[in-house]
Amino acid sequence: MDIDLITNILYAMIRTGTPLLIVALGELVCEKSGVLNLGQEGMMLMGAVVGFIVTLLSGSLLLGFLLAMVAGVLMSLIFGLITMELSANQVATGLALTIFGTGLSAFVGSEFVGKPIEGLDPVFIPVLTDLPVIGRMLFGQDLIVYLSFVLFGAVYWFINYSRPGLILKAVGENPHAANAIGLPVFRTRYLAIIFGGAMAGLAGGYLSLAYTPLWAENMSAGRGWIALALVVFASWKAERVLLGAWLFGLASILHLVFQGLGFAVSPNLLAILPYLATVVVLVLLSSNQTRSRLVAPISLGNPFHARG
Amino acid sequence: MIKLEPRGERSSTMAYLSPVFAALLTMLTGLILFTLLGVDPVEALLTILYVPVSDTHGIAELCVKTTPILLCAIGLSVVFKAKIWNIGAEGQLLMGGLFGSYIALQLIEAEAFWVLPIVLISGVLGGMFWSGLAAILKVRFNTNEILTTIMMNYIALNILLWAVHGPLKDPEGFNFPESALFGDSALLPVLIEGTRVNFGMALALLAVVAVWVLMSRSFYGFQIKVMGVDAGAARLSGFKEKRLTYFALLLSGGLAGLAGVGEVTGPIGQLIPQISPGYGYAAIIVAFLGRLHPLGILLASLLMALLYMGGEMAQISLGLPLALTGLFQGMLLFYLLACDVLITFRIRLKPGKVTSRPPLPPLAPETQG
Numbered sequence: 001m002d003i004d005l006i007t008n009i010l011y012a013m014i015r016t017g018t019p020l021l022i023v024a025l026g027e028l029v030c031e032k033s034g035v036l037n038l039g040q041e042g043m044m045l046m047g048a049v050v051g052f053i054v055t056l057l058s059g060s061l062l063l064g065f066l067l068a069m070v071a072g073v074l075m076s077l078i079f080g081l082i083t084m085e086l087s088a089n090q091v092a093t094g095l096a097l098t099i100f101g102t103g104l105s106a107f108v109g110s111e112f113v114g115k116p117i118e119g120l121d122p123v124f125i126p127v128l129t130d131l132p133v134i135g136r137m138l139f140g141q142d143l144i145v146y147l148s149f150v151l152f153g154a155v156y157w158f159i160n161y162s163r164p165g166l167i168l169k170a171v172g173e174n175p176h177a178a179n180a181i182g183l184p185v186f187r188t189r190y191l192a193i194i195f196g197g198a199m200a201g202l203a204g205g206y207l208s209l210a211y212t213p214l215w216a217e218n219m220s221a222g223r224g225w226i227a228l229a230l231v232v233f234a235s236w237k238a239e240r241v242l243l244g245a246w247l248f249g250l251a252s253i254l255h256l257v258f259q260g261l262g263f264a265v266s267p268n269l270l271a272i273l274p275y276l277a278t279v280v281v282l283v284l285l286s287s288n289q290t291r292s293r294l295v296a297p298i299s300l301g302n303p304f305h306a307r308g
Numbered sequence: 309m310i311k312l313e314p315r316g317e318r319s320s321t322m323a324y325l326s327p328v329f330a331a332l333l334t335m336l337t338g339l340i341l342f343t344l345l346g347v348d349p350v351e352a353l354l355t356i357l358y359v360p361v362s363d364t365h366g367i368a369e370l371c372v373k374t375t376p377i378l379l380c381a382i383g384l385s386v387v388f389k390a391k392i393w394n395i396g397a398e399g400q401l402l403m404g405g406l407f408g409s410y411i412a413l414q415l416i417e418a419e420a421f422w423v424l425p426i427v428l429i430s431g432v433l434g435g436m437f438w439s440g441l442a443a444i445l446k447v448r449f450n451t452n453e454i455l456t457t458i459m460m461n462y463i464a465l466n467i468l469l470w471a472v473h474g475p476l477k478d479p480e481g482f483n484f485p486e487s488a489l490f491g492d493s494a495l496l497p498v499l500i501e502g503t504r505v506n507f508g509m510a511l512a513l514l515a516v517v518a519v520w521v522l523m524s525r526s527f528y529g530f531q532i533k534v535m536g537v538d539a540g541a542a543r544l545s546g547f548k549e550k551r552l553t554y555f556a557l558l559l560s561g562g563l564a565g566l567a568g569v570g571e572v573t574g575p576i577g578q579l580i581p582q583i584s585p586g587y588g589y590a591a592i593i594v595a596f597l598g599r600l601h602p603l604g605i606l607l608a609s610l611l612m613a614l615l616y617m618g619g620e621m622a623q624i625s626l627g628l629p630l631a632l633t634g635l636f637q638g639m640l641l642f643y644l645l646a647c648d649v650l651i652t653f654r655i656r657l658k659p660g661k662v663t664s665r666p667p668l669p670p671l672a673p674e675t676q677g
Contacts, residue, residue, distance in 0.1 A: 038454065042638075078642070082642065082645055082646055085312075086312075086645070086646055086648075086649035087649065087652075088645040088646070088648060088649065089645070091393060091454070092596065092641075092645055093642075093645050095395065095592065095641075096638060096641040096642050096645055097642075099589060099592075099593065099634070099637055099638040099641055100635070100637075100638025100639065100641070100642055101638070102634055102638070103631055103633070103634025103635035103636070103637055103638040103639075104634075104635050104638065106629070106631030106634055106635075107629050107631040107632060107634070107635045110629030110630070110631055111629075217631070221462070222458065222459070222462045225455060225458045225459065226459075228455060229455045229459070232452065232455070266470050266473070266474060268466045268467075268469040268470035268473060268474075269466065269467075269470050271466045272462075272463050272466045272467070275459040275460075275462045275463045275466075276459075276463060278455070278459045279445070279451075279456055279459050279460070279463075282445075282449075282451040282452065282455055282456060283445060283449045283451055286449060286450045286451045286452065287449045287450055288450075289450050
């Protein structure tokens with residue numbers, strides 16, 4: 001294995017891990033407020049298709065990314081309305097959001113399959129890009145990757161050090177107690193859901209505008225679900241979400257590694273790896289029941305009724 | 309002003325009406341959507357809901373399409389009753405198809421009455437193997453079954469793709485990713501001459517009756533229902549939670565596996581990469597829409613099968629994207645969840661000073677894994 005190969009693998013690892021990181025950060029914030037939104041996959045797909053169509057028609061990547069986020073937010077608002085106003089089951093509604101998003105994105109995007117666009121170019125940071133091994137990985141990426149670093153820092157600070165972050169956690173642990181001391185449970189949960197939607201939309205946009213600049217049905221290929229597992233894997237901690245997303249990025253590009261090492265393995269079998277890794281990680285982390293109960297937000301998935 | 313007011317009890321009328329409302333709202337949205345797309349809305353709706361079943365051939369095809377959806381959904385109704393979220397019917401179906409195909413290809417030369425039963429049983433075992441893994445992961449390792457079953461769907465799909473591109477590919481098939489055609493003795497016999505309606509439909513109906521008896525007449529079914537309503541109460545009554553979990557998941561996986569093997573030995577006749585256009589996911593909607601009741605599920609599967617056929621018909625004659633089916637499926641489930649609010653709440657239109665007490669929080673909050 002030569003140094004170029006390692007450099008390339010590390011570069012691709014971050015690039016592949018970025019959409020996972022973005023969507024998982026959104027879901028982390030959402031789950032911290034006690035809302036389990038299983039609709040990540042559907043919101044990502046809507047972000048991907050809307051971003052792609054907007055960029056194709058307008059020629060503007062910025063507009064594409066912005067509207068991808070708007071699409072994610074609109075999708076998350078459907079989820080919010082049904083779970084919060086109509087007190088529907090979060091699990092079923094999230095599933096519905098994914099099924100709906102998969103269908104709607106395929107419907108909207110059916111005429112845009114296979115059309116080419118100019119994807120997002122990498123921005124090389126002078127000098128730093130030329131660092132051996134890690135230069136390309138950290139400083140030779142596109143803007144959304146850099147944005148994901150910033151987002152990680154922001155979410156990390158928000159959850160651990162800010163006052164609104166504390167409110168978010170209080171709402172997720174015990175919404176009734178939070179309501180009793182006058183914290184805005186509904187507003188907090190809505191904002192968390194919206195943030196989750198925006199992040200999923202952005203991650204979807206990253207897929208169709210930067211990662212593989214094209215639109216294909218179901219192109220998120222389960223990343224929304226992997227992100228959900230990532231949050232469990234990360235024990236609801238932002239820094240572990242970052243680590244996990246990059247590790248899963250690595251698992252997803254192992255075929256590059258195998259090719260580099262000269263192994264011939266069926267691409268279909270290698271495609272199993274990220275999903276298999278997800279299952280293995282879930283097993284490792286969930287086996288200890290007490291521990292998994294302690295790290296999850298206590299009221300995760302529970303509807304909150306009393307309007308404050 | 310519209311206000312939601314708690315009923316204080318569950319309205320069983322609304323529980324039955326809600327799926328009807330959901331279907332009507334979906335149709336209404338469809339009408340608006342078609343108008344916006346510049347398609348004659350009435351013609352479009354007829355194309356989707358009536359034209360596919362306007363002749364006997366169409367009705368026969370409806371039965372063919374209903375079979376796998378019904379099998380998956382009836383199995384899901386059991387696990388969902390136990391509040392086990394098996395989202396993996398799709399993967400279990402694919403595994404059933406794969407296992408069945410493997411055996412059918414081994415027995416391709418055999419001409420005997422026992423070939424078909426063996427192929428079908430191996431398909432069922434394939435589905436049970438896949439859901440059994442999910443059960444072990446849930447019971448022994450405490451993993452969230454939603455995430456594991458979803459992941460296993462993707463894994464199953466990739467294993468299937470690997471198999472048809474590799475070991476199970478027809479050596480004389482000009483390198484197409486398809487297996488050889490199965491021998492006649494491995495194919496499901498056609499029930500009605502001149503159509504594709506096969507023995508699988510009979511098996512599906514049998515499964516509906518069996519699950520009905522199991523859930524409403526047997527102690528096992530009772531235990532499953534209690535476990536779903538209140539796991540704590542089930543535990544205190546000495547019900548074996550783990551055994552029930554295994555049972556429910558194996559049953560639903562086996563039925564999904566039967567659906568898969570029924571597709572490859574029925575309408576398809578060989579192993580191909582696309583043995584299911586998402587029947588396993590559609591079955592989730594069907595199970596909810598049918599209120600987890602066998603009869604409701606039978607009706608909902610017919611509707612879902614019609615949606616699949618209607619989507620194809622709309623593509624052929626109106627040039628609408630095939631994804632219409634998926635879009636309608638999603639809308640249907642959303643509307644159902646939204647309409648379900650009417651089971652526990654009633655709508656007050658009167659503006660007034662009637663102050664309603666907020667509903668009490670549930671005594672035992674549902675815990676999510």
